Every structure is written in structure tokens, then in C-alpha cells.
Amino acid sequence: MNTQRIMPLVAYALVAYVAGLLAGFADSFLLVALVIAIAAAIGWPRGQVIAIAFAALATTGVVALWWAYFDFTAVAAERSLSRATGPARVTLARDVFTYFHYPLVLGIILYAVAAKKTLEHPRDPLSNAGRWALGLGIALFLVGFALMRFRVIRRVAWERLAAAAAILVIAVLLDGADAIVTLGVVIVILVFSIALETVRLREVRATLRAG
Numbered sequence: 001m002n003t004q005r006i007m008p009l010v011a012y013a014l015v016a017y018v019a020g021l022l023a024g025f026a027d028s029f030l031l032v033a034l035v036i037a038i039a040a041a042i043g044w045p046r047g048q049v050i051a052i053a054f055a056a057l058a059t060t061g062v063v064a065l066w067w068a069y070f071d072f073t074a075v076a077a078e079r080s081l082s083r084a085t086g087p088a089r090v091t092l093a094r095d096v097f098t099y100f101h102y103p104l105v106l107g108i109i110l111y112a113v114a115a116k117k118t119l120e121h122p123r124d125p126l127s128n129a130g131r132w133a134l135g136l137g138i139a140l141f142l143v144g145f146a147l148m149r150f151r152v153i154r155r156v157a158w159e160r161l162a163a164a165a166a167i168l169v170i171a172v173l174l175d176g177a178d179a180i181v182t183l184g185v186v187i188v189i190l191v192f193s194i195a196l197e198t199v200r201l202r203e204v205r206a207t208l209r210a211g
Contacts (some may be wrong), residue, residue: 006101025112032047053180054180057180057183057184058115058183060187061115061187064190064191064194065108065111067139067189067194068141068160068190069104069206071198073145076194077125077148077152080149081093092151096148097153100148102144103140103144104140104141104144107141110133111137112137113130114133114134116128117133117179118130118134118179118180122179123179124178126179126182128175130179131182134167134182134186135167135186136168138164138167138168139164139167142157142160142164142190142193143160143161143164145157145160146160157197159193159197162193163189163190163193163194167186170189171186
């Protein structure tokens, strides 16, 4: 790998890490950023504008995934575990941090694969496998959190379920669009759904964080 390929990759990792520091989840954010960076290490687009656009989109996607995790559901799970006792606590911890984390981890891996495919040929359409990896990756991540939330506080995450379905359908159907366009559309839907949920649950979130 020559310097022209290494330097943009290093720059992307640094930007992702700084964004994580500012957002308050440095070490964990860096880990996921490195997963995507390593998966993308096979190549880098020649056009610097495309490279910057890809870095911005991929970083936005990672930030959105971590926003989805730490903004509400993780806090609710922590509070529920602290209040539970005995066998109920063990069962809750098993369900939330084992069973329901499987789709989250698989989703991150598939997103990294789709990011790598986009990085290799940003101006070409994603392959069938690439589109399925992108759609299923984000969908599994969102559905995993929907399951976690229902298990913890018995609330249905309607925005996340709707976004999961929309992202999967759109990613699969956009077979003629440039890979970077497909990635951009998916990220926009993801961010919009989480922002909409944040507004709808603002009072619940405030109560949870206060107490």
C-alpha cells in the first residue's frame, strides 16, 4: 500500500477519533472506527473529493450508530439492571448483553463490509452482496436495539423498525445508483429516524437521565 492510499486512511481514522472524543465516547468509538478503517484498507478512491465524501458519510454513519446506542437504550438498560435483583437480573443481563447484542455486532460487521465495497468503487453501483450487506447491516443494528428497548422498558421503537425496513428495501432496490449515493441515502434515513425518535421521546429521555 503506497503513501497516497495510507494518508487518507489515517486522516479518516483521526477525524473519526476526534469526533468520538467530542461526542464523549472516545475508546469505544475508536474501536468501531478502526473496524471500518481496517475493512477499507484494501483500497482508496483516486478522486480526493470522492474520498472526502466517503469519509464524511462513513463517519456520519458510525456517529449515528453510536448515537442510537448511547443516547437512550444503553442508559435504560443500565438503570433496569441496577434495579433488578437475583435471577431476574441475570436473565435481563443475558438477554440484553448477549442475545440482543448478536444482531448489533453482525450489523457493524456488515456495515464495514458495505463501506469497504463503497470505498473500492464509489462511482460504480454496489454489487448485490454489497447492497444486502449495507441494508441488512443497518437493519439488524436497528432491530437489535428495538428488541433491547422492548425487553428493558416495554416500549416499541417504531422509528427504528420503520427505518430498518426502509433502509433494507432501498438498499436492495438501488441497483443502478452509484455506491456512494446508495450509502448516502441510507445514512440520511438512519440519521433522520434517530433524530425523530429523539424529539418524540425527549421527555422520557430527560426523566430517565434525571433519575
